[in-house]
Amino acid sequence: MSRRVVVASNNAGKLREFSALLAPLGWQPLAQGELGVSEAEEPWPTFLENALAKARNACAATGLPALADDSGISVPLLGGAPGVLSARYAGEPRSDARNNEKLIASVAARARAESDWDAFYVAVLVFMRSVDDPLPIIAQGIWRGRLVAAPAGEGGFGYDPHFLLPELGLTAAQLPAEQKNRLSHRAQALTTLVAALGGV
Numbered sequence: 680m681s682r683r684v685v686v687a688s689n690n691a692g693k694l695r696e697f698s699a700l701l702a703p704l705g706w707q708p709l710a711q712g713e714l715g716v717s718e719a720e721e722p723w724p725t726f727l728e729n730a731l732a733k734a735r736n737a738c739a740a741t742g743l744p745a746l747a748d749d750s751g752i753s754v755p756l757l758g759g760a761p762g763v764l765s766a767r768y769a770g771e772p773r774s775d776a777r778n779n780e781k782l783i784a785s786v787a788a789r790a791r792a793e794s795d796w797d798a799f800y801v802a803v804l805v806f807m808r809s810v811d812d813p814l815p816i817i818a819q820g821i822w823r824g825r826l827v828a829a830p831a832g833e834g835g836f837g838y839d840p841h842f843l844l845p846e847l848g849l850t851a852a853q854l855p856a857e858q859k860n861r862l863s864h865r866a867q868a869l870t871t872l873v874a875a876l877g878g879v
């Protein structure tokens with residue numbers, strides 16, 4: 680039997696990836712937008728708190744189990760920025776193009792060594808069975824790479840055209856979707872989450 684789960688996200692890129700990731704697990708993902716769930720506030724300083732807020736909001740609105748993802752890109756040279764603010768790094772209205780421009784300009788202005796371009800993606804996933812679930816399942820994934828000034832690739836979303844996997848010589852936007860979905864922060868977190876879910 681397939682497990683219906685609300686994906687508590689309005690990001691089309693994430694929703695595409697979750698559809699591909701969840702289908703083989705026998706889960707039936709439902710986008711929260713299609714169920715009329717309004718967007719949750721995500722004002723917290725941790726990915727975990729924001730993911731909990733999104734999952735609880737979707738459970739409350741639908742009465743169904745929910746899976747939320749709070750994620751971002753972190754650059755050690757910038758003290759971890761943009762981090763939890765990745766979606767709105769260059770302010771409102773949200774724009775991947777302006778976020779990427781600001782990120783590359785910020786790093787280029789400070790970088791002295793190649794390692795200054797190091798970056799990693801992080802995703803924290805929260806699965807809640809109901810709005811009052813006392814034991815949400817929580818998992819995180821990290822994907823390390825290096826920023827490149829020149830964008831490359833048409834796939835993925837967000838910062839992917841500037842996120843190089845040095846060992847592959849490709850940006851995340853150049854990877855076939857199946858490969859990103861094997862390697863990414865989101866994929867790693869989901870594998871951990873599903874394993875943990877099996878135990879309770």
Ligand SMILES: O=P(O)(O)OP(=O)(O)OP(=O)(O)OC[C@H]1O[C@@H](n2cnc3c(O)ncnc32)[C@H](O)[C@@H]1O
Pocket residue numbers: 687688689690693721748749750751752765766778800835836837838839863865
């Ligand atoms: O909150 P929801 O509705 O899920 O959608 P969102 O886009 O606002 O999502 P976040 O608040 O979690 O912000 C995450 C941002 O980090 C970036 N990001 C996260 N995962 C990414 C990935 O796999 N590839 C590229 N950029 C990513 C991208 O800019 C996202 O908008």
Ligand SMILES: [Mg+2]
Pocket residue numbers: 721766
């Ligand atoms: Mg968000």
